Amino acid sequence: MAELSRATGVSVPMIKYYLREGLLPGGERTSPNQARYGQEHVRRIQLVRAMADYAGLSIADIRTLLEHLDNPGRGLHDQLGAAQKAVTPRREPGEGEQWETAARQAGELIARHGWVQNPDSPAMRTVTGVLLTFAGLGYDGVLARLDEYAEAAARIAEADLAAVAERPDPEKMVELVVVGTSLGDALIASLRRIAQSNASARLFLDAPGEGGGSDGS
Amino acid sequence: MAELSRATGVSVPMIKYYLREGLLPGGERTSPNQARYGQEHVRRIQLVRAMADYAGLSIADIRTLLEHLDNPGRGLHDQLGAAQKAVTPRREPGEGEQWETAARQAGELIARHGWVQNPDSPAMRTVTGVLLTFAGLGYDGVLARLDEYAEAAARIAEADLAAVAERPDPEKMVELVVVGTSLGDALIASLRRIAQSNASARLFLDAPGEGGGSDGS
Numbered sequence: 405m406a407e408l409s410r411a412t413g414v415s416v417p418m419i420k421y422y423l424r425e426g427l428l429p430g431g432e433r434t435s436p437n438q439a440r441y442g443q444e445h446v447r448r449i450q451l452v453r454a455m456a457d458y459a460g461l462s463i464a465d466i467r468t469l470l471e472h473l474d475n476p477g478r479g480l481h482d483q484l485g486a487a488q489k490a491v492t493p494r495r496e497p498g499e500g501e502q503w504e505t506a507a508r509q510a511g512e513l514i515a516r517h518g519w520v521q522n523p524d525s526p527a528m529r530t531v532t533g534v535l536l537t538f539a540g541l542g543y544d545g546v547l548a549r550l551d552e553y554a555e556a557a558a559r560i561a562e563a564d565l566a567a568v569a570e571r572p573d574p575e576k577m578v579e580l581v582v583v584g585t586s587l588g589d590a591l592i593a594s595l596r597r598i599a600q601s602n603a604s605a606r607l608f609l610d611a612p613g614e615g616g617g618s619d620g621s
Numbered sequence: 622m623a624e625l626s627r628a629t630g631v632s633v634p635m636i637k638y639y640l641r642e643g644l645l646p647g648g649e650r651t652s653p654n655q656a657r658y659g660q661e662h663v664r665r666i667q668l669v670r671a672m673a674d675y676a677g678l679s680i681a682d683i684r685t686l687l688e689h690l691d692n693p694g695r696g697l698h699d700q701l702g703a704a705q706k707a708v709t710p711r712r713e714p715g716e717g718e719q720w721e722t723a724a725r726q727a728g729e730l731i732a733r734h735g736w737v738q739n740p741d742s743p744a745m746r747t748v749t750g751v752l753l754t755f756a757g758l759g760y761d762g763v764l765a766r767l768d769e770y771a772e773a774a775a776r777i778a779e780a781d782l783a784a785v786a787e788r789p790d791p792e793k794m795v796e797l798v799v800v801g802t803s804l805g806d807a808l809i810a811s812l813r814r815i816a817q818s819n820a821s822a823r824l825f826l827d828a829p830g831e832g833g834g835s836d837g838s
């Protein structure tokens with residue numbers, strides 16, 4: 405177990421915690437207080453850390469996801485859908501006239517991009533809730549640019565799926581959807597902030613070099 | 622207060638909680654147990670809800686952000702940077718040879734897109750950590766597509782800043798960076814999932830209509 409800790413950078417108490425929580429299968433017992441761990445243990449620990457650190461998932465959510473990865477089944481598209489569902493926050497639907505208006509706008513937005521989606525899916529509820537909030541706060545400039553966000557999302561999804569389709573091993577495709585989607589959100593959010601600070605420097609720093617704020621520290 | 626609850630859809634106990642936590646200024650007292658609340662209270666409640674529901678921020682983080690919005694100062698670029706920092710998760714740096722390799726790759730990635738960023742910024746640490754994780758898990762297909770993610774992020778940031786630059790009121794620009802960045806992450810993540818499920822249906826459902834999974838429920 406000390407070796408497993410060295411190989412993964414995860415502390416021994418944390419590895420014991422993962423074992424207790426059922427996130428990591430036990431090693432092969434070689435003596436009453438020794439067990440042999442293999443490469444699959446190293447990889448599993450990396451997966452757990454990725455989902456805890458970057459996707460911000462709870463131990464319970466991670467356990468559900470790992471069970472799903474260990475027991476797939478069904479066609480690939482359905483598997484990918486179930487995997488995606490697991491990394492999409494659930495949302496309650498709203499109500500009232502303003503919610504209906506925002507839901508219609510969300511439906512029109514995705515239709516313009518040739519997409520089909522159940523209006524009650526968590527993703528559509530989130531889009532609806534965000535549009536409703538932007539409208540309530542008077543962010544007309546953002547609402548006017550929804551198609552640019554959708555085109556960027558389309559481009560990201562094409563890259564995601566191309567990477568998935570390339571994998572020679574179908575069971576790793578599902579893993580890639582789970583991990584790639586969660587970590588991809590963090591990656592894109594960070595690249596967006598880096599791009600924002602550079603665009604802000606270009607737009608709002610009149611004199612080049614003023615304040616040196618463009619390093620985005 | 623009952624009226625304020627109706628106008629915002631937020632319950633009276635929750636409004637009282639916001640008042641106690643200092644997220645909402647008190648109303649103008651009109652009698653010992655009556656107070657008048659105005660449009661600025663409605664808007665403030667919408668802001669708090671947006672940050673709690675979609676950005677997943679804690680009450681303490683929201684208080685810090687609101688204080689920042691109420692007391693800006695400095696040049697616009699610096700204000701935007703401070704606002705952005707508040708909506709960027711903090712990350713500890715890693716160490717070791719693999720971390721250094723990932724940090725170099727992150728630096729090369731942003732340089733290819735013409736961006737400058739302090740390698741110790743939270744956003745750069747996140748990019749580095751994600752690249753390190755992808756490499757550890759053997760996701761070569763994703764690593765091969767980093768430039769596509771960066772280009773999508775560039776496009777998103779251009780739309781963000783264009784919306785910000787359009788605002789006639791500088792104090793609302795900073796608010797828009799805070800709220801637009803947090804809610805924009807949720808919007809983009811959701812649009813990405815909708816686009817993914819549609820791309821998945823196209824790629825992996827051989828027979829059109831098979832399973833009907835493309836509605837992404």
